[in-house]
Amino acid sequence: MKxxxxxxxxxxxxxxxxTSATSPKVPLTALDQLWFQIxxxxxxxxxxxxxxxxxxxxxxxxxxDPGVVRAALEQSEGLGVKEYYFTGGEPFxxxxxxxxxxxxxxxxxxxxxxxxxLLTPRGVEGLAALAxxxxxxxxxxxxxxxxxxxxxxxxxxxxxxxxxxEGLRRLAAAGLLPIVTAVQTWPDAEHDRMLVEFGQRLAxxxxxxxxxxxxxxxxxxxxxxxxxxxxxxxxxTHEMLHGFDLxxxxxxxxxxxxxxxxxxxxxxxxxxxxxxxxxxAAAAARPAPLxxxxxxxxxxxxxxxxxxxxxxxxxx
Amino acid sequence: xSAGVAAYERVAVFGGVYSNHRALxxxxxxxxxxxxxALICLGDLGxxxxxxxxxxxxxxxxxxxxIRGNYDDSIARGLxxxxxxxxxxxxxxxxxxxxxxxxxxxxxxxxxxxxxLPPEVRxxxxxxxxxxxxxxxxxxxxxxxxxxxxxHFLRKLAREHHADVLLGTHTGxxxxxxxxxxxxxxxxxxxxxPANDGRREVWYAFLTAADTRLVVEHVPVAYDHxxxxxxxxxxxxxxxxxxxxxxxxxxxxxxxxPAKERARGRF
Numbered sequence: 039m040k041x042x043x044x045x046x047x048x049x050x051x052x053x054x055x056x057t058s059a060t061s062p063k064v065p066l067t068a069l070d071q072l073w074f075q076i077x078x079x080x081x082x083x084x085x086x087x088x089x090x091x092x093x094x095x096x097x098x099x100x101x102x103d104p105g106v107v108r109a110a111l112e113q114s115e116g117l118g119v120k121e122y123y124f125t126g127g128e129p130f131x132x133x134x135x136x137x138x139x140x141x142x143x144x145x146x147x148x149x150x151x152x153x154x155x156l157l158t159p160r161g162v163e164g165l166a167a168l169a170x171x172x173x174x175x176x177x178x179x180x181x182x183x184x185x186x187x188x189x190x191x192x193x194x195x196x197x198x199x200x201x202x203x204e205g206l207r208r209l210a211a212a213g214l215l216p217i218v219t220a221v222q223t224w225p226d227a228e229h230d231r232m233l234v235e236f237g238q239r240l241a242x243x244x245x246x247x248x249x250x251x252x253x254x255x256x257x258x259x260x261x262x263x264x265x266x267x268x269x270x271x272x273x274x275t276h277e278m279l280h281g282f283d284l285x286x287x288x289x290x291x292x293x294x295x296x297x298x299x300x301x302x303x304x305x306x307x308x309x310x311x312x313x314x315x316x317x318x319a320a321a322a323a324r325p326a327p328l329x330x331x332x333x334x335x336x337x338x339x340x341x342x343x344x345x346x347x348x349x350x351x352x353x354x
Numbered sequence: 355x356s357a358g359v360a361a362y363e364r365v366a367v368f369g370g371v372y373s374n375h376r377a378l379x380x381x382x383x384x385x386x387x388x389x390x391x392a393l394i395c396l397g398d399l400g401x402x403x404x405x406x407x408x409x410x411x412x413x414x415x416x417x418x419x420x421i422r423g424n425y426d427d428s429i430a431r432g433l434x435x436x437x438x439x440x441x442x443x444x445x446x447x448x449x450x451x452x453x454x455x456x457x458x459x460x461x462x463x464x465x466x467x468x469x470x471l472p473p474e475v476r477x478x479x480x481x482x483x484x485x486x487x488x489x490x491x492x493x494x495x496x497x498x499x500x501x502x503x504x505x506h507f508l509r510k511l512a513r514e515h516h517a518d519v520l521l522g523t524h525t526g527x528x529x530x531x532x533x534x535x536x537x538x539x540x541x542x543x544x545x546x547x548p549a550n551d552g553r554r555e556v557w558y559a560f561l562t563a564a565d566t567r568l569v570v571e572h573v574p575v576a577y578d579h580x581x582x583x584x585x586x587x588x589x590x591x592x593x594x595x596x597x598x599x600x601x602x603x604x605x606x607x608x609x610x611x612p613a614k615e616r617a618r619g620r621f
Contacts, residue, residue, distance in 0.1 A: 068492075118510030121502065146504030147612060175501040175612035215613050233443060247621060249609070250442070285493075346610055347439050350493050351427060 061329035062276050064290050066322050070120040071292035071344065072110065073304050076102050076135065077127030078297055083153055085194045086264045087183070087221055089256040089332065090307045092127050099127075099307060100297040104134045110295050111141055113318050121345070122148040125304055130156040136164045143172040149345055154180035154205030154216075155198060162205075166212040177345055178216040179251070180206055183223060185235040193223065193264075203243055210244040217249040217345065253342050256305050258332045268331035278337065286349040287333075288341035289326035293318060302326035303336075304343060361478035362391045367486060368558035369396030369423065369523025372546025373403030373456065374599075375412060377556045380577035381545050382416045388560055388573075394475060396523040397423025397488040399468065400456035401436065402547055402598070403582065404589040410464050422471035423488040423524065424495040429457055430469030437495050440609050448606040451592055476517075480563030482536060485517035489524040498522055498541060500529035501614035508539045519568065521559070526550070526604075527615060528557045528572045536566040543572060548602040550619040554579045 078099035081092035114122070122142040129135055129150050142148040157165075169176040180202065184190030187199040194202075209216045218240060224232050233250065240248040257267050284290045294301040299313050300321035306312035311329050314321035328337070340347045366385030371378055385393055395418045400406045413420055422430070424437040436453045440446045460468075473494055475486040490496040491511055498508075512520055512533055520539045527550060528543030543549055543557035555574035562569045579599050586596045594605040603620040611619070 115504075115506040118507050120504060120507045146507065147502040169613065173501065174504070175499075175614045177613050213617070215616055230443070247616070249616070252441075345612075346497065347441060349439065351424060351437055351495055352431075352433055 061327050062274060062279055063325035063327045064279075064284055064287060065325045066293070067285060067290045069114070069117045069291070069293060069322055071123060071288070072114050072117075072119045072121070072318075073123040073125060073292055073294040074102055074107055074110070074138075075099055075126065075294055075296040075301075075304065075307070076107070076124045076129045076138065077131045078102070079127055079307065080131060081126055081128040081153070082131060082155060083128070083195050083198055085153075085183075085260065087193050087223070087255055087261040089259040089261055089305045091259040101132050102295065102297055104138055106295065106297075107138050108141060110318055111145060115145060117318070117322065119146065122146055123151065123304075123343075124148065125151040128153055128156060130161065136161075136168065139168055139176065143168060143174050143176060145174075147174040147177065149177040149179060151179045151219075151343075152181070152205075153194070153198070153202060154182070154209075155201035157205035157208055159208060162208040162212050162214075165209075166214060169214060176214075178209060178214060179219050179345070180209070180216045181219050181221075182206070182236075183221050185232065185239045189223075193221075203239075206240065206245055207243040210246070215247060215249060216245070217251050218245070219251045219253055221253050221255050223255065251345075254335060254339050256332050256335050258305070258330070259308065268334060272334045273331055274328040274333045274337050282337070283349050286340040286347075287328075287336050288343060289328075289336075291341065293321050305332050306330055359476050359478055360392065363480055363563050364389050365392045365394055365477075365479065365561050366390040366558060367394045367396065367521050367540070367542045367561060368545045369398060369488065369542055370526050370544025370546045371395065371399045371409050372401040372544065373399070373406040373409060374546040374556070374577075374582060375403075375405070375408035376579070376582045377545045377575065377577045378409050378412050380575050381556070381558050382412065382418075384573065384575050385558070385560065390560070392477070393418040394477075394486055394521075395420040396486050396521065396542060397421050397471070398425040398523065398544075398546070399423070400429055400460060401425050401452050402591075402595045404585040404591060406456045406460045407464055410467070419475055420471055421475050421486060421488065422468065422473050422494070425453075425456075426468040426471060427494065428453070429460055430465055432457070432465075438607065438610065439495065440607065442609040445607050445609045448592060448594060452595070455589070455591065479519055479561060479568065481565045482518040482563060482568060483516065484519040484521060484561075485515055486521040489522060491515040491517070491520065495524065497525050497610055498539070499525050499612050499615055500527070500531070500541070502612040503531075503539075505531060505533060509533050509537070512537055512539070518566075519561075528559065530570050530572070536568075538568060538570065540570050545575065547598050547604070550602070550604040550615070552602040552620070554600070554602050
């Protein structure tokens, strides 16, 4: 029996990096993730740590037209997309969300990033039916930033804790298994205790099998005002990419469709450098500049916004 | 793509051995009874189970073709973890226990051997070109779950890697997708632990090809899981791992499961 040896990992660590006097640029390795800024920057909450400062009156990016989404989904098949993500703003403010999710789930797995405050009984019923009827997984990622109202609402606004917990309770009662995401606003020394408390709190409302995902804060947008921004030295340089696994960066694996063009990354909406084109094809062909300081967080922590961390094997 | 590679019509393909030497012996016997011309192992010899050195002679004596999984890659290179990419502290805790035990109890000769294994195997299956890998053809530790892997994505992998039949493991749950009239993706499952389905059997794939026709059977194999559990207790392995062997439900490493696969399990 003869075996044929071939490299398994897609690319050498620093292959394809564009060198210039300014910031490094990285090409798209594969369009694994197609993101949609489905509700633009419009949100029913005004969280103090939001990296793109979403709010009821932030109309910088508007709701995506269902036709735009449908066209991108059609293109995504030929591009070999592996996962679809829907973010905002608050996606459940989009009146066509359920129909759009149905279109996406006909092609592949879909994830919605939500604050969970607009999950009505009827809406949850619709989601449960959608999830049950699809070959692919529907993931609901619900943001909760504390284990009590004092902690959560200090960031997400008065009343948010109770409303999010009610949304989670409805999802659990419908047999769905939401992923609860929490931005780490507590010191590392308290981390283990916080995880236990999150688990207990979620169990109390019927989330018996909680899936908890803790994210580091992204110190841009409103969060920069809350906790201070990045230090001048916290930036991705050419030297830092030597031997680095580029697949850990979201922009080597993803593009984001918005009402104002296609971007490299969902956290860089406020930066013109991240707008890579008018169309998906154009944006896929252009390398992404790592020129913003938020890129430093992705460099350090990996593509935290994905459901499962990306990246290949550790290199010898 | 097929020049110089071995050709078969009946092959047994398995992966995720996880040191379960009792299941491995049962799978080898079952495959032989079915007339397998070749036994192909898609990697991850260690993890979860007891006495990791026991699987090596079984594989060698059976003449199995073995490729490298991420666990084998880590053990061979003495890395700090299994490269499954967990971030959940509980998953990491158990993955660490399992990895430290397996590394310490794998003989240096066997560790070196793992380092010599190729990352993929190509062979002819009837008139079809088959490619076996651990995770995906582009990344050894990429999870391809049934509910999280679009058909168009698999077609792209098959096209880019010049294969009619893609064979993988890594997730531990077997599944099958037809990609075209003469193209398939087969996740062969794992023989080291049950498929998170409440059954004690473990699963491998038996493939029978004639020209461009292919029949894929996912085969459940019973073995003396009670004796394996006894051995795990003697080795002081975590009760959570033993419970999985005895009940068929996964108790750890759950973070990476998509919603559908997670919902089918108990934990």
